[in-house]
Amino acid sequence: MKEMKIAKNDLVSFLDTLITEYEVFAPVKKDSSVVFQEIYSGSEALLDYSNSQKPPKEMFFPQKERLFSYDLSPKKAGIEEPLLAEKQRIIFGIRPCDARSFVLLDRVFSGGVYKDIYYIDKRKKTLVIALGCNRPKSTCFCTSLGGGPFSQEGSDLLLIDIGQEYVVQVITDKGEELIKKHKEFMEADEQSLFSMRKVVDTAEASIKFRVDVWKVKEKLDGMFDDPFWDLVSEKCLGCSACTYLCPTCHCFDVVDEVIGQRGERIRIWDSCAFPNFTLQTSGFNPRPTIKERVRQRIMHKFKYFVDNYGVAACVGCGRCIRECPVNLDIRAVLNSILER
Amino acid sequence: MNGDDLMPDISTMIRDTARKLLEEKKVDLVIGFEKGTLPLRSTPCFIRNSKEAEKLVWNASCENNLARYLRKRQEKIGIVAKGCDVRSIVELIKEKQLTREQVFIIGIPCNGMVDRKKIDLKLNGREILEAEEKDATLILKGYNFTETLDKEEFLHDSCRTCKYRNPVIYDVLIGNKVAENEGTDEYEEIRQFEAKSADERWQFFTEEFSQCIRCYACRNACPLCYCQECFVDNSQPQWIGKTTNLSDTLIFHVVRALHAAGRCVDCGACDRACPMGIDIRKLTRKVQMDVKQLFHYEAGISVDDIPPLATFNLDDPQEFIK
């Protein structure tokens, strides 16, 4: 399908129509930050923002998810399988880096022999409409990781702001079907496409930080025992802010919680930064200090994931850079690795 | 050459001090701040070589409490410490996590650190690309804007109520002492909050702490949260659940505040570290206020003080005994 376009003035009514049929999630302002929430009216969606505080991976991999519930009373003892979502969902207005993170998470949750049905079900029932970044932040470095401010990876539709209108790139069949059902969309004309190309070029050129992640991976291949890790981890607090806010971090814990006779097996986000992450019942911990844990995080994202899937587990969104309480900047770490 | 140039600035004095300490081998390590990778940020740095002393800086973004990095070290350490950081060091010495001889305190009288979250709110999400501290102002530049802000207005809340801007102990003091904040009732906000109804207060806490993602940045940033195994990680017995269930989250924060009773110096590190912007200090300062009222005690003033929860007096209040 050719590129389409939609007038900015029509966007709210488009969203309102979607809301009648789908659960629509969009960025919404909350104090000084932005969160992804279900919206009940098109006007709630925030379109002029850089990125959300928490990554939208929560849409497919919520922080707390029930795997199954059970009854502990002798007569009813047994497992109750979870009910999967019924309504189709639309995530609207996420950034291309976050959309790309879904593709990376797909490798983990559905790319192997074992299929995570909770994640897969949500992915199947969700349509992704991304909003390209006309003005990437100074902390963005998506282009170094194989993405970009207008990357199509992971989205069904991509909106590009060209002033009074959005050009709409139709990426998947699912996206095309949606477009066909809504009258607000029309074919983009040459003028719009010209504006679009200008916007795209300007945005991509504005991303100043570049790093060759393949070279980083090659360096990391031989760096496991390097004293580098003592230096780089010295100021790390071992809090897990970076992992929880990272769109591609996927580690989780599984716990049982019981109230009275009813219980649930729940999975919750966990972090390799925590001291007990690899602690064995014998008391032995292969990662006893912050150094081993920082090493694990960097190695996993920029070497192990590349070994297994051919791509780094990072989308260059910059959340970890902005939120780290001690300004441990991943860009500085990657540059230091290249200098070893 | 005007009068300003005759007085070397604080950054230069810190560098000179650190360089000398390392050259003369009076310390093995200096912990201070270096320039961060973002505007209005500094980052902790660890210097073991006198040539690296050049990196050290001092400005209104040196917000982290470096006392967090002092424990479990064999070396003699020089540490750049502002008023609140020094008080944390005093507490660590009292709790025998550190000896006075082990640490060479480079004390910095402090006029306060800026709160980036307040600034972001003021700028309505516009990104700062360049920042300059000029006397009492902050000049912030971004895409199509320049804003000049009054630094005082954007100080961190913990700095605005701080009564110990000058280090209470030190081995060398950098620069001149600054005026203390004598007149302020530092607990006014807490008293006003306490006056609200239980329902109002409960609503505040449930709304605020439902944001918590249990990342434990607050705990990890605190110099005095150093338990080998934090109570949230105990499994035998398990004290609280690990999920973001609101009652588990509230218990975590309340218990952490109580564990810090008589020890917390209100440096604000927990509050600043929180990625969700939760007002953690509402809890910690209530506990601090109660300790002051009940035991006439403030943490971090003198290494000779006995922590209030480690001792008793015959005239301790006992209204709770009916």
Add this chain to the structure above:
Amino acid sequence: MKNPYLPFAMRIDKIVIETEDYNIKTFRLSFLNKEDEESFNYLPGQFAQLSILGVGEAPFGIASSPTQIGGLEFTVNKAGVVTTALHNLEEGGIIWVRGPLGNCFPLEELEGKNIVIIGGGFAFTTLRSLTNYILNEKHRGQFGKVIVIYGVRRPGLFLYKNELKEWERRPDCELYLTVDKADEVWQGKVGVVPNIIKEVNPSPENSYAVVCGPPVMIKFTLPVLRALGFLPERIILSLEMRMKCGIGICGRCNIGNRYVCKDGPIFTLAQLSELPDELLIWR
């Protein structure tokens, strides 16, 4: 699509207390559901996640051999929350099981070879499965010499004491038991496993070594095997890491780019040499 997180129920038919300190019990479980039984096809080396609803889940090597028809056996050391709860169960109780998980010992590669099975402490569970599998009359002819070296801290801590006696009686199996510290009754060898291996001096000719034990034992056993001439491709290890999902998704049990639950727990020393030595045992 099968949900890999859902366990199925099994009934405890028999509980055997293995050790004199009562800390290790073997549970014989039977399937409640014919479909579960038919789809549970496993080979020695694999593990399963056992759970107690309301308490939690933990991974355990399958101690029974697939040649034992009807049910599964697991040997559990009481150490933490889940294992204590398992120990509190009685015969007739229910345990929930997810499995079989992980990879198995490379049986095809082992065919026609002499096999030296080396175990320490209570890590002997999957080695017992392997030994019983090999010694079973259906398979014995497919393998060469079988040498079993098994060491524990003191005589009362041996697992599967009855089976050990049977293996000792067999002419087609050489069994060497050793303890760190003998008691008044013990007549057998005294010494740590690596030393006993030196004593037994197994030939590396056409041989594989299969090793399972606590990290410190493995750390001292590997150099002995290398010195005897065993090639890294022919030294097989079964590793343990803290696990949660058991299916390679939760990201916890990795050593380098391999997940112990999914790519292991069975690895050759050659494979491990390519990985960072996080456990500090193979460099």
